[in-house]
Amino acid sequence: xxxxxxxxxxxxxxxxxxxxxxxxxxxxxxxxxxxxxxxxxxxxxxxxxxxxxxxxxxxxxxxxxxxxxxxxxxxxxxxxxxxxxxxxxxxxxxxxxxxxxxxxxxxxxxxxxxxxxxxxxxxxxxxxxxxxxxxxxxxxxxxxxxxxxxxxxxxxxxxxxxxxxxxxxxxxxxxxxxxxxxxxxxxxxxxxxxxxxxxxxxxxxxxxxxxxxxxxxxxxxxxxxxxxxxxxxxxxxxxxxxxxxxxxxxxxxxxxxx
Numbered sequence: 350x351x352x353x354x355x356x357x358x359x360x361x362x363x364x365x366x367x368x369x370x371x372x373x374x375x376x377x378x379x380x381x382x383x384x385x386x387x388x389x390x391x392x393x394x395x396x397x398x399x400x401x402x403x404x405x406x407x408x409x410x411x412x413x414x415x416x417x418x419x420x421x422x423x424x425x426x427x428x429x430x431x432x433x434x435x436x437x438x439x440x441x442x443x444x445x446x447x448x449x450x451x452x453x454x455x456x457x458x459x460x461x462x463x464x465x466x467x468x469x470x471x472x473x474x475x476x477x478x479x480x481x482x483x484x485x486x487x488x489x490x491x492x493x494x495x496x497x498x499x500x501x502x503x504x505x506x507x508x509x510x511x512x513x514x515x516x517x518x519x520x521x522x523x524x525x526x527x528x529x530x531x532x533x534x535x536x537x538x539x540x541x542x543x544x545x546x547x548x549x550x551x552x553x554x555x556x557x558x559x560x561x562x563x564x565x566x567x568x569x570x571x572x573x574x575x576x577x578x579x580x581x582x583x584x585x586x587x588x589x590x591x592x593x594x595x596x597x598x599x600x601x602x603x604x605x606x607x
Contacts, residue, residue: 436508453488498529
C-alpha cells in the first residue's frame with residue numbers, strides 16, 4: 350500500500366476536528382476524499398504533508414508511505430520527503446508561486462532543493478513542462494502572466510519533475526472554468542496511467558469525483574462515513590449523508606419538446 354492512514358486524530362487543543370479510522374491509497378490509484386466545506390478534508394491533507402502544526406493542530410495516529418512511518422519525522426526529514434515523494438497542488442495555483450519571481454525560478458529552486466544541479470533542474474523543468482503540454486518558454490513568465498489553468502499545470506509539472514510518488518490534489522479544479530477543469534482532470538489521469546503516480550483527490554464535487562476516481566471516501570465532521578469503489582458508492586450510497594450530497598449535485602435536464 351503506497352499511502353496508509355490509520356487512527357488519524359487531528360485536534361486544536363481539546364477540540365478534535367478529524368478522526369479517521371482508516372484510509373489508504375494504492376500504487377497508481379486515484380482516490381477521492383469528498384465532503385462539504387469544513388468536513389476535515391484539507392486538515393487531513395495538511396497532516397499527510399506534515400504541515401498540520403503550522404496551523405496550530407496536533408496529530409496522533411499513523412500515516413505511512415510504502416510502510417515508512419511519517420508521523421514523528423523531524424522537520425529536516427520532512428523537507429527531504431515533501432515535494433520529492435509526496436507533492437501537493439491546491440485550489441488556488443497562484444498561491445504556490447511568488448508574484449515577484451518568474452515561475453521558472455520557483456520551479457528550478459524546488460528541484461535544486463532536492464539535489465539537482467542547475468543544468469539538471471533546467472532539463473527536468475523543460476521536460477516536465479512539455480509533459481503537461483506547456484511550452485518551456487512559459488517558465489520565463491511571472492505568475493500574473495499565466496492563466497489559472499496554466500499555473501495549475503506548472504504546479505503539476507513540479508511534482509512530475511521531482512518524480513513524486515503521491516500527489517495530493519486539494520480542490521485543484523474548483524477555481525477553474527469547465528473547459529480547463531476537464532483538461533486538468535485528463536492530465537491527472539495521464540499521470541496515473543503513464544507515470545504510475547497515486548493521487549488523493551480532495552473535492553466537494555461528487556460529479557468530478559465520480560468522473561475521475563477509482564474509489565471514494567466520504568467525510569463528514571472529520572469522520573469517514575462511507576468508502577468504496579466510486580461507481581458503487583455514487584450509484585448506491587449506503588450512508589444517508591452520501592445520499593444527501595448526491596441529491597445536491599445539479600442535474601441538467603433537457604426541456605420537453607412542444
